[in-house]
Amino acid sequence: MVTIGFAGVLACAPVAHAVTPIGPVPLQQGSDCDPNYSGPCVPIASDVDCAGGSGNGPAYVQGPVTVVGNDIYDLDRDGNGTGCES
Template sequence: MVTTKEVVEVRVIPFKKKTVTDDSLAKGERVVRTAGVNGTRRLVYRVTFVNGVQTGKKLVRQEVAKAPRSQVTAVGTKVEEQAGGGCDPNYSECVPIASDVDCSGGSGDGPEYVAGPIDVIGSDIYRLDADHDGVACE
């Protein structure tokens, strides 16, 4: 005896994370601006049974029941002026001397961020010039 029935499965759609820079926050300070929320997807399958034993499963349709909401985290870039300068001499603009520096709006995790374009005039120690053309954060 062959029977079929529709089965609904619900799966989680993980939220994405985005980092933005904020020059009103102290450098390195992190604030979640928008909390991330997972979404859900409904999957409808047609399941076939022969003598009560499942023999097939085919996806009939799927839909996003609830869209995920990305988490947005702001990272501060406000730098207090320092008497000694505090800028790396390998770059034409002030790139702070830090354990790591990334381009604003990129996927890096700081703790320091800079906006370009910035000419690399020495060694690109923070690897800000992704295409090695002498201009960083473009």
């Protein structure tokens, strides 16, 4: 019979590894983000449009974003609950 001491148990424990995101990280919801949307930060501005679309800003958001309140910036054109899908 082989006895493994406490150190042997620790050596077998799983080790957590930090994961570094690749590419830009979407801004998190905060005080400068409109609470009507979740996901990437939709800035509070006079008008917000989807990045890469035909809107004229002055602010833009890279989607997709989920509408959780009123779609005050009309980002969800088809009404399915997700804005800036393309």
